[in-house]
Amino acid sequence: LAKTTQPISMDSYEGQEVNITCSHNNIATNDYITWYQQFPSQGPRFIIQGYKTKVTNEVASLFIPADRKSSTLSLPRVSLSDTAVYYCLVGDRGSQGNLIFGKGTKLSVKP
């Protein structure tokens, strides 16, 4: 499985756009990029998944360049409730699906 590298922590203010970049230099052809969000005292929650270019849903956007060696999770106009740990995962979509988590990025949104 491809190893991922993401910043340990990030700070932001309410109303700003936050971009969290994840590096995955050894991503394989069959690998998808998936992001999970974890609030304190809760289990992780799926946010978004993509293979290439751009994916957008009601929560976030995911930008993936052509070489797929990195990806950027974009959170528009964050609020205090977006304070959480964000995990970038890379893996074969067709695998059995046990997820490999790194340490994630702890996002702190300030008023």
Next chain:
Amino acid sequence: GAGVSQTPSNKVTEKGKYVELRCDPISGHTALYWYRQSLGQGPEFLIYFQGTGAADDSGLPNDRFFAVRPEGSVSTLKIQRTERGDSAVYLCASSLRGGGEYNEQFFGPGTRLTVL
């Protein structure tokens, strides 16, 4: 509908004791996963069930850890002779089916285990 539930939410035990942690997956989900999360770390995979059988138990750290899912729904994680290093949050997740096209995993709130 109801999400994944886990009981108890907190468990404090003494070193050497036996504990059982329960997971109720989302109804109809055939795949069930157990993870363990230590402070400041991401969840670490322990075991995966497809139906009643353990499809992958490669993450269980040693033979003190065992999990069952006898009827293909509720699962119990069992830890014998607990050690202080077992202290962590134990997370359960379920998905509609394992393997094949990606299935989003839905996590429960976890059981915080503290071994004194």
